[in-house]
Amino acid sequence: MATQPVFAEAPAPDSIESLFAVPTLHCAGCIAKIENGLSKVPGVEGARVNMTAKRVAIRHDPALSPPELKAAIAAIGFDAEPLADPGVDVAAAENRGLIRALAVAGFAAMNIMLLSVSIWSGADGATRQMFHWLSALIALPTIAYAGQPFFRSAFAALRQGRTNMDVPISIGVLLTTGMSLYETLTGGHHAWFDGAVMLLFFLLAGRCLDSLMRGRARAGVAALLKQTAPGAMVLDAQGASHWVRADALRPGMRMLAAAGERLAADGRVVDGSSGLDIAFLTGESAPVPVGPGDEVQAGALNIDGPIIVAVTAAGADTVIADIARLMEEAAQGKSRYVRIADRAARLYAPCVHLLAALSFAGWMIAGAGMHQALLIAVAVLLITCPCALGLAVPAAQIVACGALMKRGVLVKDGSALERLAEVDEAVFDKTGTLTLGRPTPHGLDRLEAQDKAIVLALARGSRHPLSVALRQAVEAEGVMPAALEDIREQPGEGMSGRFGDEAVSLGRPRSLISLFDLASEYRRGEQATLLRFADAPRPDAVVTLADLNAMGVTTLIASGDRPEALEAISRATGTTAIGHLRPQDKLALIGRLKAAGHRVLMVGDGLNDGPALAAGHASMAPASASDASQLAADAVFLGDRLAPVPMAVRAARRTVRVVKQNFALAIGYNIFAVPLAILGHVTPLVAALAMSSSSLIVVANALRLKGAAR
Amino acid sequence: MTGVAILIPIALCLGLLGLGAFFWALRDGQFEDADGAAVRILIDEED
Numbered sequence: 001m002a003t004q005p006v007f008a009e010a011p012a013p014d015s016i017e018s019l020f021a022v023p024t025l026h027c028a029g030c031i032a033k034i035e036n037g038l039s040k041v042p043g044v045e046g047a048r049v050n051m052t053a054k055r056v057a058i059r060h061d062p063a064l065s066p067p068e069l070k071a072a073i074a075a076i077g078f079d080a081e082p083l084a085d086p087g088v089d090v091a092a093a094e095n096r097g098l099i100r101a102l103a104v105a106g107f108a109a110m111n112i113m114l115l116s117v118s119i120w121s122g123a124d125g126a127t128r129q130m131f132h133w134l135s136a137l138i139a140l141p142t143i144a145y146a147g148q149p150f151f152r153s154a155f156a157a158l159r160q161g162r163t164n165m166d167v168p169i170s171i172g173v174l175l176t177t178g179m180s181l182y183e184t185l186t187g188g189h190h191a192w193f194d195g196a197v198m199l200l201f202f203l204l205a206g207r208c209l210d211s212l213m214r215g216r217a218r219a220g221v222a223a224l225l226k227q228t229a230p231g232a233m234v235l236d237a238q239g240a241s242h243w244v245r246a247d248a249l250r251p252g253m254r255m256l257a258a259a260g261e262r263l264a265a266d267g268r269v270v271d272g273s274s275g276l277d278i279a280f281l282t283g284e285s286a287p288v289p290v291g292p293g294d295e296v297q298a299g300a301l302n303i304d305g306p307i308i309v310a311v312t313a314a315g316a317d318t319v320i321a322d323i324a325r326l327m328e329e330a331a332q333g334k335s336r337y338v339r340i341a342d343r344a345a346r347l348y349a350p351c352v353h354l355l356a357a358l359s360f361a362g363w364m365i366a367g368a369g370m371h372q373a374l375l376i377a378v379a380v381l382l383i384t385c386p387c388a389l390g391l392a393v394p395a396a397q398i399v400a401c402g403a404l405m406k407r408g409v410l411v412k413d414g415s416a417l418e419r420l421a422e423v424d425e426a427v428f429d430k431t432g433t434l435t436l437g438r439p440t441p442h443g444l445d446r447l448e449a450q451d452k453a454i455v456l457a458l459a460r461g462s463r464h465p466l467s468v469a470l471r472q473a474v475e476a477e478g479v480m481p482a483a484l485e486d487i488r489e490q491p492g493e494g495m496s497g498r499f500g501d502e503a504v505s506l507g508r509p510r511s512l513i514s515l516f517d518l519a520s521e522y523r524r525g526e527q528a529t530l531l532r533f534a535d536a537p538r539p540d541a542v543v544t545l546a547d548l549n550a551m552g553v554t555t556l557i558a559s560g561d562r563p564e565a566l567e568a569i570s571r572a573t574g575t576t577a578i579g580h581l582r583p584q585d586k587l588a589l590i591g592r593l594k595a596a597g598h599r600v601l602m603v604g605d606g607l608n609d610g611p612a613l614a615a616g617h618a619s620m621a622p623a624s625a626s627d628a629s630q631l632a633a634d635a636v637f638l639g640d641r642l643a644p645v646p647m648a649v650r651a652a653r654r655t656v657r658v659v660k661q662n663f664a665l666a667i668g669y670n671i672f673a674v675p676l677a678i679l680g681h682v683t684p685l686v687a688a689l690a691m692s693s694s695s696l697i698v699v700a701n702a703l704r705l706k707g708a709a710r
Numbered sequence: 711m712t713g714v715a716i717l718i719p720i721a722l723c724l725g726l727l728g729l730g731a732f733f734w735a736l737r738d739g740q741f742e743d744a745d746g747a748a749v750r751i752l753i754d755e756e757d
Contacts, residue, residue: 028752051746096736107729111722127714134718 015045017059018069020080025054030078037076044072056080065243066231067261095211101146102208105201108142109194116194132184132191139193143177146200149207163349164342169203171353172196172381179378190375195382195691202391202695209394232257232264235308249314257302257309265314269294272307276300299607303464323583326611339415340656341393344663356380359678376680383677383690384670391695392662395702400655403708408638409620409648416634418659419618420652422599426548426645427590427616429604430559430577434541434569436640437605437624439469439533444477447522447529453482455522455531458495458506461487466520466533467495467506499524537569544642545573551646553601558586560608586612603645605629620645651708658705662698669694 022034031049034056038047043061050057058069073080115131123131150173154166173196180191231245232255241256246264249255254270257263275287278300287303290296296309298318315321356377363373397414404411411417428434447455456474459467460481484497484504494507502525509521509530522529538544545555555575559566563579570577581589586604590612593600602609602616605625613619613632621633630636637644673690676682682690735741 028749031746031750032753049746050743051749052743100733100736103729103732107725111725114721138722 014062015059016062017057018066020056020058020069020073022049022054022056022073022078022080024078025049025051025056033076034073034078038072041072044069067233067243067258095208098149098204098208098211101149102201102204104142105146105197105204108138108146109197109201111138112194112197128189129184129187132180132193135191135193136181136184139177139180139197142197143173143200146197146204147173150200150203163346165344165349168349168352168381168384169199172378173199176378176382179374192378192382199382199691202691206391206394209398247315249311251311251313253311255309255311256306258306259302259304261302263296263298263300263302263309265298265309265311266318267296267309267311267313269296270308270310272305274302274304274307277303320607323607323610326583326587339393340418340659352381352384355384355674355678362678363680372680376678379677379680379682380674383673383682392666392698392702393659395699396655396658396662396705399702399705400651400658400708403706404635404648404651407644407647409635409644409651410637411635411648413634416618417652417655419599420601420634420649421656423553423601423618423649425554425556425593425598426601426603427556427558427586427593427612428545428575429606429609430557430561430566430569431535432605432624433603433609433622434557434573434642435535435537437535437622439466440536441470441473441520441531441533443532444473449479450482451522451524451529452477452479454484454499454504454524455506457481457484458487458497458504458522462489462495464494469533470506470520470531494520537572538640538642540641540643541569542573544646545575547643547646548649551649553646553649558589558612560586560606583608583611587615590615601645601649602633604633620648651705654708655705658702662701665698665701666694669697 025031025034031051034049035047038044038056038058043064045059045061047056047058049055056073060069070080112135115135119128119131147170150166150169153164154170157164157167176192176196180193180196183189183191231243232249233241234244234249235241235254235256244253244255249265255264255267259274269290269292271292273289273291276290276296277287278297290307295312296307297320298314299320313319359380360373360377363376364370368376394414397417400417401411401414411420431437444452452474455470456479459470459474461467482499484499487495487497489495490507494505496503496505496507498504503523504525505523507521507523509519519533520531522531548555555573557566557570557573557575557577558581559577559579560581560583561579563577566577566579578589586609590600590602594615594617599617602612602619603621604613604619605622607629609621609625610629610632613621613629618635619633620635620637621629623630623636623638625633625636635648637648669690673682740747
């Protein structure tokens with residue numbers, strides 16, 4: 001079988017497991033290539049791909065270092081990033097617990113319902129007694145297990161002197177169970193184990209839907225540390241190099257960073273010169289040239305040539321760790337947001353308690369006796385139990401999220417939709433958000449077809465961002481690469497090769513045209529052509545901003561870039577732009593807007609936007625964003641277009657409208673059913689049917705949101 | 711009545727068996743990588 005071939009044999013005792021993120025995984029062929037290719041690498045015992053998480057777990061000899069494994073994956077043809085720490089996925093564990101509880105409740109509800117049906121259809125005497133006992137036998141452990149999520153949350157709320165939706169649920173379930181048990185013990189005619197367990201089942205279904213969407217939203221900080229390397233090659237006094245883990249790096253060590261590697265610690269360059277990609281910090285796509293004496297930050301990607309860096313700060317003292325802390329603090333503000341369902345519960349729960357208590361008191365005064373009065377109070381609690389309310393919100397949100405997902409917007413959390421519906425101010429980052437964030441060559445049409453083929457053949461061999469951009473642009477025109485000989489990459493200079501007997505090359509321009517312009521020079525024989533690059537705006541940036549304005553959302557551009565670089569886009573979109581903002585400045589800007597009473601939607605991609613994304617009332621990031629930003633954002637949109645942003649806001653507003661309709665439906669049902677229950681006319685069968693039908697109506701209304709994303 | 715006494719335990723046991731199987735599958739990681747499982751069937755085994 002192909003499913004579990006890898007770890008079938010017992011792993012050698014001293015092997016370790018490393019995790020790599022492989023974002024380009026997309027088909028069965030990729031899985032086979034990586035798993036088979038890696039098992040052939042000496043020292044690797046096995047590899048197992050997880051397609052859903054786009055990860056590969058490699059079990060290997062501890063002697064193999066992460067860069068070697070990364071190179072092995074690259075040799076197979078995939079880009080991989082080592083994951084610093086697998087960590088424990090808290091949200092996934094919580095979700096699994098809920099699914100387990102749902103399975104138990106579903107099993108119990110079906111069996112108890114089966115027994116109840118035979119009681120309703122006339123089982124009598126000893127048979128009814130036995131069926132009640134059987135129901136109790138199934139229901140009691142089920143409620144003790146599957147009811148825990150509600151009991152725990154209700155207890156936590158009560159201890160803080162608050163009340164939420166879980167309080168009436170818990171009281172209702174416990175009281176119903178207690179009454180049923182009493183009835184069973186005394187040989188009474190009715191028991192409501194079926195109602196209590198079915199209630200739990202419906203509510204757990206809503207809870208599961210809710211937590212499915214939440215996904216991995218909480219793991220933001222763990223992902224941020226992915227940006228730094230898990231370790232570095234450190235040079236000792238004799239000049240020999242050995243691998244040191246990032247958490248063992250100390251100031252004063254000298255680490256060697258080869259081209260294509262990320263730095264593992266902050267430091268100062270002592271030898272060599274190169275270009276560093278620090279887009280995660282500044283958002284600028286152009287590599288920054290560094291030489292001896294320059295300061296460099298952990299997480300920077302070394303692009304051109306090897307450099308030796310003296311470590312000045314490692315681990316928790318690095319700039320990137322500071323941003324992680326900022327993000328964590330900013331996200332705390334968001335967690336104080338009260339969800340619509342809980343806001344409704346604040347009003348609803350006291351009403352329900354009061355009604356049940358009043359009907360108990362009323363029947364006591366009317367002289368009905370303790371037993372009957374308690375039965376009626378339980379019926380009131382059961383029938384008002386927010387079954388429909390519990391489904392009203394998650395059902396609408398999951399349908400809307402599904403519709404948005406089909407249009408390329410991934411929403412992480414139900415509360416994100418609620419917050420997205422409330423925004424009235426949108427702050428956009430520039431590089432990578434309003435623009436594509438990658439250099440695109442222009443003026444390619446000046447090249448002859450043959451030259452394009454040569455350029456493609458040269459660019460293919462290099463991972464320099466400009467080469468990658470050239471390759472993508474030329475490949476998009478359907479050009480096939482020319483056959484070249486002697487292709488070589490000279491770090492810092494570029495690619496060179498031979499076409500027939502002409503020397504051809506692609507590299508750094510000999511004459512420096514402008515300090516900020518990105519350019520690459522293509523030389524063939526004596527003739528040289530300059531290829532210029534620019535960061536192109538997203539195709540619909542102007543329309544999108546106008547669209548948002550028309551929806552009553554004001555827009556603003558906030559960037560870490562130079563103000564001159566913002567002029568063009570600011571003029572094109574007619575939007576105010578603020579430049580030179582550091583991550584903490586963006587955070588402060590959001591804070592000022594918040595203080596002015598605005599609800600801010602932050603749209604950004606870079607790590608420098610991370611704190612602002614976490615602080616915004618709602619936030620969105622393009623799929624090209626850094627992992628940390630994608631995790632900090634409430635929603636991620638795919639593709640080169642910006643139109644998903646207003647579409648998501650519009651869909652969110654419609655969702656909230658449907659949620660409110662659902663509340664109205666659920667409350668309307670209660671207004672109709674509660675008087676009947678208070679008057680003592682509701683039998684268990686009626687209560688069960690009414691509960692299910694009100695839930696179905698609410699779900700059907702939510703299904704109307706299928707076309708919400710337009 | 712004796713029929714019920716036999717049939718009900720059998721029905722409950724079968725249900726519990728299904729529940730147990732689901733729990734086992736959940737713990738065993740059968741739902742960890744649903745996308746991967748769907749495409750793995752397409753991999754040709756070379757040996």
